[in-house]
Amino acid sequence: MSDLDPKDELVTHLPALRAFALSLTRNRATADDMMQDAVLKAWSNMDKFQPGTNMRAWLFTILRNNYYSSRRKLNREVADVDNAFSDTLSVKPDHDGRLQMMDFRAAFEQLADEHREALILVGASGFSYDDAAQMCGVATGTMKSRVNRARAKLTEILQLDSNDALELTDAATVAVVGSPNLPS
């Protein structure tokens, strides 16, 4: 449990909240608007936050509910995407590895909302299936299924199941990510 004042703790989660907003909306302006609404709502409802529970999960839930609610209000089936996600590249060497990383981001952007959300919550943010399911208001089995389908779709788009694709991609990604722990 954090000893921080909840409002000070909120500030520490903002970089992750913004990353989640960009992943979900794929549009910088929309992400910033969603984040502003979420911060305002969380700040003014801080008395409803239960100390000892996961504030990041609470903030992510506020933001995603806000996003889907505004999409419904606008009756927009198709999101206004400006490639904020795939364009947000940190400085990396200009070689094949950079292209591979852009490929990965571009492929991720093609996934359905619920699949991107599931992968970000479980795969990138480390939430348990139970927590992610609760945040999205679905059963744990549904969340597992979404993660599996999202991974399958990425595998298909990036052709990762071809015999040599992963070896090539691994080598390129090692150059970018610099991780010694990629699967061999």
Added chain:
Amino acid sequence: MADDGDAKKDRIDRFIDQNLKRVFSDLESDEMPDQIIDLLAVLRAQDTEMKDKNE
């Protein structure tokens, strides 16, 4: 054969998760927009004002 398939799937899943973590980490280091910084300043000022009134 099933083991080979499972091992390959595990490897692909790990690859995807590692890339996701990297992408998410990149996004986290993106600069915070001014509108959020400004909003926090306004909210903190309101809290201080409220606190002063109540004292």
